[in-house]
Amino acid sequence: MEHLKEPLIELIRLAATNLPPDVEKSLRQALEREEPGSAAYGALETILKNVELSRRRSTPICQDTGTPIFYVYHPEGWSTRKLRQVIQEAVAEATRRSYLRPNSVDSLTDKNTGNNLGDDHFPTIHFEEVDGDTLTVDLMLKGGGCENVGAQYSLPARVGGGVPAGRDLEGVRRAVLDAVQKAQGQGCSPGILGVAIGGDRGSAYYASKEVLFRKMDEPNPDPQLAEMEERITEEANQLGIGPMGFGGNTTVLGTKITGLHRLPASYFVTISYMCWAYRRRRMIWKDGQVTYE
Template sequence: MRDFTQELLELIRLTSTDLPNQVEERLKTALASEELGSAAHAALETILKNVTMTRKNSTPICQDTGTPIFFVSAPTSIDKDELTVQIRGAIELATQKSYLRPNAVHSITGKNSGNNLGDAYFPTIHFQPSANDELSVDLILKGGGCENVGAQYSLPNDELKAGRDLEGVRRAALDAVYRAQGEGCAPGFLGIAIGGDRGTGYAASKEVLMRDPDDHNRDAELDQLENRITTEANELGIGPMGFGGKATVLGTKIISSYRLPASFFVTISYMCWAFRHHKMIVKGEAIDYE
């Protein structure tokens, strides 16, 4: 099998240092919505300056380069074990080149592995079969600040008067945004999974963030709910960094999965404004990044 280590290194460099244009555009729109001279306006200005700077200098947008989360869609010709070795090798190289901070800490001893490699879960690599001959590798870098404010609700929830329906989902989502305040580095993005179990719920809430920020949910009802949650979350007035302001959430994506009769989980992954996501596509000999 072909060695993709250098190409994967480029994917990591790109993801850590180059904020996707669509995210940057949303930040610019957010800036325009905030009052001139407010702390919210100043925060967004600083954020946008930083985005330009890191793209130019090829340095990390945020020092917390997070958990590298890979979603690989691979044709049968790809040896998963070998690709895993290449991904891990690229992670180690990217750490040496300061595109990534050494982030893998042993939970019992507290020792940092120094090279960003932990056990089978660090980095996180999800494989799925490819529908065609293309190999595609999505990478999301998700920092600890926003990961810590993620939340899972088991419905019904009496406190929120949230039942097992889309109204209950809406209530849980707004409550999660309220609880996060500025701690997840607002303005952020919400990935919401309805259903699943506790494990698959969190995985799906991250996977749904890979959707194009500008797309629409294929389910009209969920599409409407995505927009409503974004609009209402912004009414909360939490604002950039929690300084108060209009821009709290820049986008919401929802996915629903099957659940057990006894369970109804609503799982919310909060992605900070530094929504670092890029994709590498291998089609024959050609390799593209988007």
């Protein structure tokens, strides 16, 4: 597995320093919607200049390089124990090279390990066996500011100023809009919403992050959810929170929704808020050749 170490470090470098083109495009469209000279316009201009500079200088887009979350799709027979080890080695080396900030803190002693390694949960690694002989590694870097404004609602609940949100799609809409209003600019708006309907408390948060791997302009395959994604994005933008919470026309760049089976008794709505610095990259390893998306 040692041969995967350098390709994985490159995956981390790309994710931390080079914003995906679809996200950058979406930010440029947001700039066009703001009034030149406004604080919102200024914030987006700075964001776009920062994106270019980070790419050119290979420095982190945001200093909070977040929790590295890996989704590994491996062929049959690969050792997940060895894959975990090489990923951990790559993370430690990427930290040494200043692509990542040391972010792993022992919750009991408050000590930062200094190399982004912690227990089995830091970095986060999910494994999935797939057909064929291709290894695919997806990486998302999710910062703390936006992670802190994520939310989970157990419906029925009261949201906003006490409005009931019931166990249906209308209740989902109400809960998501409530979460966006509560987040204000603190998740580094304009954000992207990953929403899971159903599941349990754990599986739903997992799914609400996984759904964020869908490209910005990739519509939901379910027409009903596709319509709802558009509606929530449009209504969230009516809130007027704007980039950085300065006020403005773009609070949310997009919404991605997924549904999970649930227990008859439970109806969770789970929202993972992704900041504008939507850092996700993919590495594909096939026949000894590596490519990145």
